[in-house]
Amino acid sequence: MLDKFVLSMASLRLLSGTIEILAALLMLKLGRVDKALAVNSGLALVGPAILIITTTIGLAGMADKLSWSKMAWVVCGVSFLLIGILKK
Numbered sequence: 001m002l003d004k005f006v007l008s009m010a011s012l013r014l015l016s017g018t019i020e021i022l023a024a025l026l027m028l029k030l031g032r033v034d035k036a037l038a039v040n041s042g043l044a045l046v047g048p049a050i051l052i053i054t055t056t057i058g059l060a061g062m063a064d065k066l067s068w069s070k071m072a073w074v075v076c077g078v079s080f081l082l083i084g085i086l087k088k
Contacts, residue, residue, distance in 0.1 A: 005061030009054050016050040019043070048082055 023043050027036040055078050059071060066074070 003061065005057055008057050012050055012054050012057070016046065019046055048085060052078070052082070 020043065023039050027039050030036060030039070055074075059066070059074060063071070
């Protein structure tokens with residue numbers, strides 16, 4: 001039987017992938033660079049949100065196995081990733 005945390009994380013990633021594929025199909029249907037860029041900009045919000053939620057679920061699943069200092073390092077690393085991705 002699958003762990004509920006693993007199932008939740010995998011489900012979110014499947015949802016994210018589905019959104020990405022639907023966005024690509026929408027870009028093809030719209031057929032214009034400006035419209036495709038607008039759709040792509042919307043995806044820029046989805047990716048980091050899924051990353052944060054999935055990481056949070058994973059950390060919640062490992063909370064009993066990680067010390068507070070190790071959890072702080074993980075949160076710090078995810079924060080740096082988000083700053084690198086989102087900073088313009």
